[in-house]
Amino acid sequence: MNDIETIQAELRKFNQERDWDQFHNGKDLAIGIATEAAELLEAFLWKRAEDASIDKIREELADVLNYAFQMADRYNLDIKEIMLEKIRKNAEKYPVEKAKGSAKKYNEI
Amino acid sequence: MNDIETIQAELRKFNQERDWDQFHNGKDLAIGIATEAAELLEAFLWKRAEDASIDKIREELADVLNYAFQMADRYNLDIKEIMLEKIRKNAEKYPVEKAKGSAKKYNEI
Amino acid sequence: MNDIETIQAELRKFNQERDWDQFHNGKDLAIGIATEAAELLEAFLWKRAEDASIDKIREELADVLNYAFQMADRYNLDIKEIMLEKIRKNAEKYPVEKAKGSAKKYNEI
């Protein structure tokens, strides 16, 4: 079993033991991801990046990832596949020769 | 190389080719995760979970994961380690006998 | 002084007394609005709308509005003017005869 499958198996076990699958519809999982992403963001509020607490970043990033992995599982999406596919699409949207050193959006370059 | 490392290597290559590491400080990566999480959430706006577009979910979930993996890389956090650690912490916060079948927060159970 | 001006004057006084204007650049105010919006959203997580706590909604909606009013002030935007302008724009994007009873986005109707 690879790493991603190992983690998803742990998440599945955690939820089954608590009978929580009933709550984990896609809409609430999306709300869960968004609220955890905001808690991660709060680590940087009124601060320079370098002053944020690494402990808080660690905790909140793990929460974002845990919900995101559950969302993938809920919709039978293969995490590695959809991530690599998106990198390929972004490579087309942001060709090296146009995007190099620029933070502009693809529709501005 | 396991699957998480494979994906992170692809992301690193993508960013190096475009010289984008200069933009990827923690604060902006956290903003990136939050804005992609909101695009994922938008797939469910004014809708029941079952009416959301699976294509949009696939795209936006991949975006959330891609930024989250880059954030982990930026802070040298081991994704598998922080995720499994968080599952263990949540297992303590939500003991099976108290949490089973309940969607309450840990400070309410 | 109308209502919006009264509230903005109170916010301005609150921040001046604490010497907080130095932190209130647009980027952090936008982060503040997004994190409070997520706390409001959390009131509905794993719940039907009618089961959310009205006390939490009241608190978090006030936080969203307080930051949003400060953001308007920071950029010298007239709240009433930009809101009414947006309603007019939306009225053009969503003409009554096409949008009536439909939750579709303007580019789908």
Added chain:
Amino acid sequence: MNDIETIQAELRKFNQERDWDQFHNGKDLAIGIATEAAELLEAFLWKRAEDASIDKIREELADVLNYAFQMADRYNLDIKEIMLEKIRKNAEKYPVEKAKGSAKKYNEI
């Protein structure tokens, strides 16, 4: 009619003409506020505050406010009252002598 009431009356008219009140339950309005807050935040992604587009800020801040005003209306919350109440509460949480010049959270000061 004061300015907040004027805006809420316009929003109510807009929604009634389109028969949109049926979609505007609290949960989806909260999602709407969060997604618009993220679009506002996106104006600052990979940028210093001073490089964000004022036109985009104006548009997206108006969207946040429009949904927030509709949310208040949906729950019969008096916007001026809840905002001033929150400023009073924050004044207690952040007493001037402790909070002056500090961006720390109330539980850290």
